[in-house]
Amino acid sequence: MNPLSILKRLHKQLPFQLFVWAGLAYLIVFSYIPMFGIIIAFKDYRISSGIEGIFTSPWSGLSHFRELIDDYNFPMLVRNTLAISILKIIFSYPIPILFAILLSEVRNVFFKRFVQTASYLPHFISWVVVTGIAYAFLSSGYGILNDLLLNLHLIAKPLDILTNPDSFWGLAVSTAIWKEAGWWTIIFLAALAGIDPSLYEAAEIDGAGRLKRILYITLPGLKSASIVVLILTIGSMLGGGLVGSNFEQAMLLGNSLNSDKSQIIQTYAFSIGLAQGRFSFATAIDLMQSVISVILIFGSNAVAKRLSGTGLF
Amino acid sequence: MIHRYKSRLTLLMAILLVAGGLLSACSQSSNESNTSSSNDNASNSTSDTTSASNEGAQDQTCTKPVELSMFVDATWYPFQDWTGEIPEMITKATCVKPKVTVATDDKQLALMVASGDLPDLVVSFNFKLMSDAKLSLPYNEIFPKYAPDVTFDPVKVLVNTVSDGNYYAMRNDFSSESEWKANPYAHMMTAGLALRKDILEELGNPSIRSLQDLDNVFAQVKQKHPDMMPLILNPNWQRNYFDTQFGAQGGFVDNGGKIEYYLRQPSVKDSMLYMNSLYRNGYVTAENFAYKNESETEQMVLSGKGFAYTWTYSGADRLNAGGKDKGLQFVQVAEPLGPEASIVSTGTGGLGVYVTKDNKNVEASVRFLKYLFSEEGWRLAEWGVEGKDWTWNEAGYPVFNYDPQDLAVIKQKGVYWWGVPTETGVGMALSSFKEGSETTRQGEAYDKIISFNPAIGMINPDTDSQEQIIRTNIENMVKTEAVKVYLSSTAEEAQKAYDDLIKKAEKIGMAKLETWATEQYGPLKEKYDSITKQ
Numbered sequence: 001m002n003p004l005s006i007l008k009r010l011h012k013q014l015p016f017q018l019f020v021w022a023g024l025a026y027l028i029v030f031s032y033i034p035m036f037g038i039i040i041a042f043k044d045y046r047i048s049s050g051i052e053g054i055f056t057s058p059w060s061g062l063s064h065f066r067e068l069i070d071d072y073n074f075p076m077l078v079r080n081t082l083a084i085s086i087l088k089i090i091f092s093y094p095i096p097i098l099f100a101i102l103l104s105e106v107r108n109v110f111f112k113r114f115v116q117t118a119s120y121l122p123h124f125i126s127w128v129v130v131t132g133i134a135y136a137f138l139s140s141g142y143g144i145l146n147d148l149l150l151n152l153h154l155i156a157k158p159l160d161i162l163t164n165p166d167s168f169w170g171l172a173v174s175t176a177i178w179k180e181a182g183w184w185t186i187i188f189l190a191a192l193a194g195i196d197p198s199l200y201e202a203a204e205i206d207g208a209g210r211l212k213r214i215l216y217i218t219l220p221g222l223k224s225a226s227i228v229v230l231i232l233t234i235g236s237m238l239g240g241g242l243v244g245s246n247f248e249q250a251m252l253l254g255n256s257l258n259s260d261k262s263q264i265i266q267t268y269a270f271s272i273g274l275a276q277g278r279f280s281f282a283t284a285i286d287l288m289q290s291v292i293s294v295i296l297i298f299g300s301n302a303v304a305k306r307l308s309g310t311g312l313f
Numbered sequence: 314m315i316h317r318y319k320s321r322l323t324l325l326m327a328i329l330l331v332a333g334g335l336l337s338a339c340s341q342s343s344n345e346s347n348t349s350s351s352n353d354n355a356s357n358s359t360s361d362t363t364s365a366s367n368e369g370a371q372d373q374t375c376t377k378p379v380e381l382s383m384f385v386d387a388t389w390y391p392f393q394d395w396t397g398e399i400p401e402m403i404t405k406a407t408c409v410k411p412k413v414t415v416a417t418d419d420k421q422l423a424l425m426v427a428s429g430d431l432p433d434l435v436v437s438f439n440f441k442l443m444s445d446a447k448l449s450l451p452y453n454e455i456f457p458k459y460a461p462d463v464t465f466d467p468v469k470v471l472v473n474t475v476s477d478g479n480y481y482a483m484r485n486d487f488s489s490e491s492e493w494k495a496n497p498y499a500h501m502m503t504a505g506l507a508l509r510k511d512i513l514e515e516l517g518n519p520s521i522r523s524l525q526d527l528d529n530v531f532a533q534v535k536q537k538h539p540d541m542m543p544l545i546l547n548p549n550w551q552r553n554y555f556d557t558q559f560g561a562q563g564g565f566v567d568n569g570g571k572i573e574y575y576l577r578q579p580s581v582k583d584s585m586l587y588m589n590s591l592y593r594n595g596y597v598t599a600e601n602f603a604y605k606n607e608s609e610t611e612q613m614v615l616s617g618k619g620f621a622y623t624w625t626y627s628g629a630d631r632l633n634a635g636g637k638d639k640g641l642q643f644v645q646v647a648e649p650l651g652p653e654a655s656i657v658s659t660g661t662g663g664l665g666v667y668v669t670k671d672n673k674n675v676e677a678s679v680r681f682l683k684y685l686f687s688e689e690g691w692r693l694a695e696w697g698v699e700g701k702d703w704t705w706n707e708a709g710y711p712v713f714n715y716d717p718q719d720l721a722v723i724k725q726k727g728v729y730w731w732g733v734p735t736e737t738g739v740g741m742a743l744s745s746f747k748e749g750s751e752t753t754r755q756g757e758a759y760d761k762i763i764s765f766n767p768a769i770g771m772i773n774p775d776t777d778s779q780e781q782i783i784r785t786n787i788e789n790m791v792k793t794e795a796v797k798v799y800l801s802s803t804a805e806e807a808q809k810a811y812d813d814l815i816k817k818a819e820k821i822g823m824a825k826l827e828t829w830a831t832e833q834y835g836p837l838k839e840k841y842d843s844i845t846k847q
Contacts, residue, residue, distance in 0.1 A: 046777060048445045050429045071786070072820055140600050141618075163603045255603035257800070259793040276785050277423055277442065277776050 041065075041284035047277055057280075064284035073268065081264040084246055085237045087173050092243045093233055095181045097226060100188035101218055105210065116189075119182025127248035130179055134171070134253065138162050163257040171253060172262075176243035184229070184242055191225035192218065227310045235297035238265070238289050265289055375408035379677040383411035386422040386437035387664070390415045390730065391720060397727020403694060409681040431669040433678060436734050438663055441776050444473075444481040449667040450675065451479035459679035463686070466492075467844045472661040472767050476775075483686065484662025488738035490765040490845065498710040499742035500626070500756025501763055503656060504553035507614075507628035507751075508621050510642035512538070523651050524558055524587065531596040534620045543596040545619035547611070547628075548604045552584055552795075554623045557762075559584040560655040565769050565830050567657075570838075572772065572830040574823050576791070580653070582811055588799045589807035602796050615639060626759065629751035634718055645751040647758050656763045661770035664734045685735040695732025695744065702728065710746040717744065768838040772830045780829045783822040790817050 010017055036054065041064060043057040068074060099119070106112040122130070137145050140158035149155045161167045199217050208216065233241040240246035247266040254262030265285060273282025297312075305311035395404070395411050404410045411434065416422065422439060425431055426448060435443060443449050453470075456463050468489040473480040493499060508530075513519070516533050520526060531543035556563070561580035565572045575581050591597045604610055607624075614622045615636045622628060622643075629643035636643070666685075668678045684690035696703045696711055703711040715722050723729045729744075736744075745752055774780035794814040801807035 044777065047423050047427050048442065048447050050427055053427075067782070072817060073790075141598060141613075160599065163600050255605065256792050256796040257599060257603045259796075263793075271789060272785060274420065276781075278782075280777075 038283060038287055040280045041287045043280055045280045047279060060280070064281045065288060067281065068285055068288070071268075073263065076260065077263055077265050077268050080250075080261060081238055081246070081266075084169055084172050084250075084264065085239075085241060087169055088176060088243055088246075089233060089237060089241045091173050092177050092181065092241065093230065095177055096184035096242070097188050097222060099181060099185045100192055100222075101214060103185065103189065104192050104218070105214075116182070116185070120186065121182070122179045123183035125179065127179075127245060127252055130175060131252040134175060135162065138171075162253070163255065165258040165261040168253070168258045168261040172246075172249045175253070176240065176245055176249065179245075180243035187229060188222060188225060191222050195221035223308065224310050227304050227308055228312055231297065231300045231304055231312045234300040235293055237296055238293055375405065378404050378408050378410040379674050381409055381411050381434055381672075381674060381678060381681065382432035383413050383434040383436065384422065384425065384432040385413060385415045386435060386439060388416050388418060392724070392727070392730040395727075395731070397725060399694060399697060400727040400731055402698070403681075403684065403690065403731065406690065406693075407677075407681045407684045409677050411681075429671075431671045433669060433672040433674065435667040435669055436664055437667065438665075440473075440482070440484060440662075440665060441773060443665065443667040444475040444479075446477060446479065447670070449481040449669055450672065451481055452483065452668075453479055455668060455675055455679050456683075459676045460683045463683055465686075468767070468841070469662075471840055471844060472771055473665075482665025482667050483735070484665045485734055485736050486664070486738050486741055487660060487662035487767070488740075489767075492737065492739045493765070496709065496739045496743065498708060498746045499739040500746065500753065500760055501656075501658060501738065501742060502745075503626050503755070503759045503763075504550055504557055504623065505626040505628045505755055506554045506621055506623055506646045507632055507643040508646060509619075510644050512620050513644065521646055521650070522648065524555075527646070527650060528590075528594070528596075531591075531594070531621070535595060538620070541617070542598060542601075542613075542619045544591060544621045544623070545610050545614050546597060546601050547607050547622065547624045548609075549607050550623045550625065551602070552588055555587055556581070556584045557656055557759075558650045558654045559587070560653045562657050562659070564659060565772050565834070567766060567769060567834070567838075570831075570835070572769075572827055572834045574787070574818070574827055574830075576787070576815060576818050576823070585795060585798045585811055586804070586807055589801055589804065592799055593802070593804075599800050602799060611635065615641065617641065626755040627745060627752040630747075631718075633751075643751070645755045647751070647754040649759060649762050654762050656759065657769070658763055658765045659767060659769040660738070661767050662738075666734050682735070685732070691732055691735050691737075691740060693732075695729055695736055695740065697726060697728045702726070710743050766838075766841075768834065768841040771837045771841075772833045774826075774829070779822075780826050783826045786821045787818050787823060787826070790814070790821060 040054055040057065042059060042061060043054075044060045045053055045057040047053075049057060071077075103112055103116060106115070125133075135143070137143050138159075138161045140146055140160045140163065143158070146155075146158040150158065161171060195217065199221075200213055203213050203217055229242065236242075236244065238246070240249075246264055247270070250262050250264045250267045251270070254267065266289075269282045269285040272278065273285060301311045301313060392413070393415050394413050414432065422435065422437060422442070426442065431448065435449075437443055452465070452473075456465075465483055466489060469483055469487060470480055472487060473483055475481070488499075493501065506527075512534060513530075515537070516530065519530055519533075521530060534541065534543040559580040561575070561578055561584045563575050566575050566578055588597075592599065601610070610622070611632070613619055614632060617639070622632065624631070626645065629645045632641070632643040666682060668675060668682070672678055685694060692699065692711075696713070696717075697715070699705075702715060703713045706712050715726070717723065717729065733741075742756070746756075747753055774784060791814065794810070794817060798807050798810040798814065801810050
């Protein structure tokens with residue numbers, strides 16, 4: 001193709017090209033240019049040296065990474081981050097799919113809409129409020145749940161759900177599912193809407209029951225959407241995956257009593273790095289986590305492609 | 314039709330791009346104008362005031378006050394602007410009107426510093442960050458130049474001087490030992506314990522002179538009021554009161570000229586193990602250690618869920634003010650509980666007002682600060698108009714004609730909070746003096762057990778230095794490990810948890826930190842002693 005014809009084509013597509021370039025410019029300015037800042041992970045950057053300090057600060061090699069790995073908390077931080085993230089994937093990923101299938105089978109339109117709305121509303125509540133609600137319900141001192149169970153004589157002393165380290169992972173996973181599952185159901189409901197209704201009609205004529213229709217039409221119809229969502233989930237696994245919010249939960253629901261199970265890499269980066277103004281160290285921690293996330297995305301994409309022929313790229 | 318649509322769309326995009334370009338150009342030019350004005354610095358300082366002399370507080374004909382941008386690096390600051398009767402009077406006296414911005418988050422100052430976009434004045438606790446020649450102008454240069462008649466107390470100069478030999482602020486809430494001693498009505502703020510008066514009366518007002526007496530009272534409360542917690546801990550003042558009773562100090566401790574980290578002190582261990590005994594005896598709940606917000610615990614106390622509450626020496630007075638409607642009355646445990654009780658004051662101040670490198674009118678800034686540092690200016694800012702808002706008691710403390718605890722009144726007048734950045738420790742303490750109040754009762758009793766050593770407070774590792782990293786890591790570790798000591802189910806387990814805590818601190822580098830601190834301490838103590846013993 002000669003350059004002239006490329007120009008001609010570009011001219012023809014000018015309005016659409018402008019949209020593309022505006023989008024690209026946005027990405028370059030806000031996502032790519034700031035990436036230069038990553039180099040402070042390998043430098044001794046001080047905030048008082050300003051933006052130019054990013055380039056002029058002395059190099060420190062891998063010292064910040066070494067400091068993180070040498071920290072006595074490091075094994076605990078990695079364990080907690082991985083455990084919470086993996087548990088969230090295991091429990092939070094299938095729930096929106098199941099919920100979407102169940103909702104699609106509901107025949108009463110009013111009930112269906114009510115359930116759908118009620119289930120995705122918590123998505124709009126901030127984690128600060130969710131934490132407040134959790135305290136109001138679960139506090140061992142004044143929580144409604146403990147009051148109820150004590151008054152019903154089902155327990156002899158209050159349950160210490162918010163302060164017991166052993167209950168933190170379960171608390172994190174369950175509150176995240178409560179908050180986000182309904183929202184993600186929308187994606188799968190959209191995918192379900194894309195399935196040709198004639199397939200169901202044909203299956204029904206052939207004598208397939210409801211379970212068989214779900215098994216042989218609905219589930220295969222959700223395959224592509226499920227795989228794309230799974231790959232994205234694995235890519236953002238360390239941040240909490242589909243339901244996200246590892247950091248917010250650890251900061252807000254974590255306390256000095258359950259910190260053995262609630263401290264994660266991100267909260268460590270915040271308290272040791274950002275809160276102390278140690279931007280190089282905080283960047284190093286974040287960079288390490290980002291590299292792991294990129295590896296997970298490429299890895300899961302490759303596996304998904306090999307197993308199902310469907311991938312993100 | 315399609316062609317028309319395309320050309321309109323192209324036109325729209327072109328307009329948007331041009332508008333974007335113009336906006337960015339405008340922003341650049343405004344930056345440039347800022348830079349040029351900041352380069353002028355003090356040279357054009359008198360242009361908009363008819364008599365910007367160095368005299369500071371005096372009646373001047375101020376036609377147009379100099380506007381200075383002032384950033385307050387404290388998200389909780391109750392005043393958001395320079396309004397009210399008192400700020401207006403300060404502006405009249407100095408011909409300076411600060412344009413106030415209060416931080417919306419803790420990282421705002423760091424971002425301003427990084428972007429190089431600094432206001433004229435910064436009010437901040439971040440002494441280490443702002444005491445830097447790249448960011449601030451040294452007081453020891455600007456005051457001799459624009460207000461040569463101002464002299465600062467040499468002890469205050471010493472505690473504010475950083476490693477480059479300059480001092481960039483005179484931090485508030487600090488007074489030298491001699492100032493404290495010269496003001497018998499100024500009582501330094503200490504940790505305190507407030508008790509419910511009605512329940513104490515119900516128990517027959519038992520005498521509380523030792524921790525054992527206190528334990529006995531808690532046991533009686535637990536027995537007679539099983540639904541009530543004998544003790545509620547304020548999350549910001551968990552152990553401080555008990556530390557005082559054991560003579561335990563925080564931070565660095567002078568042990569015969571050698572600096573040790575507080576964790577090693579037997580008194581700290583005793584205090585931690587005592588906290589454990591409180592938990593094991595059922596006087597405090599485990600969940601109390603999970604609370605992060607003091608208003609939450611305060612509400613619990615005010616709603617009648619607790620008998621005792623750890624706070625400051627003004628805890629009972631503040632609870633009495635807050636619980637007025639509920640009819641609850643509180644009293645302080647005013648006397649120290651035993652001969653071991655002691656406090657070593659190592660504070661060197663808090664908030665500083667920093668004149669930044671980008672300050673566009675240094676002369677006006679110095680004039681403004683000179684006034685606020687003067688007795689007349691500071692009292693006007695913090696207490697109001699003498700004779701109208703307050704009067705001097707013959708004994709030497711202010712008596713207010715308004716309620717200084719009433720935020721609505723304070724806000725309307727604009728009094729108190731603009732005096733805070735330049736208040737002295739003594740000045741602040743005098744503000745709290747009230748004959749017969751619970752605060753004063755404890756203040757008087759505790760004055761006897763306070764000694765001073767600000768040289769310890771001057772040992773401050775640089776941000777990002779190895780020592781600072783060790784210190785931060787130890788403190789982060791303590792946050793979680795100390796709770797394990799408090800919540801151990803037996804005394805032996807608590808002892809083991811304490812030993813583990815020390816082991817972890819050693820692993821992080823406590824000994825290295827102590828060696829470094831001891832090296833710093835010698836010369837600082839020598840300088841401090843040479844000034845105070847003159």
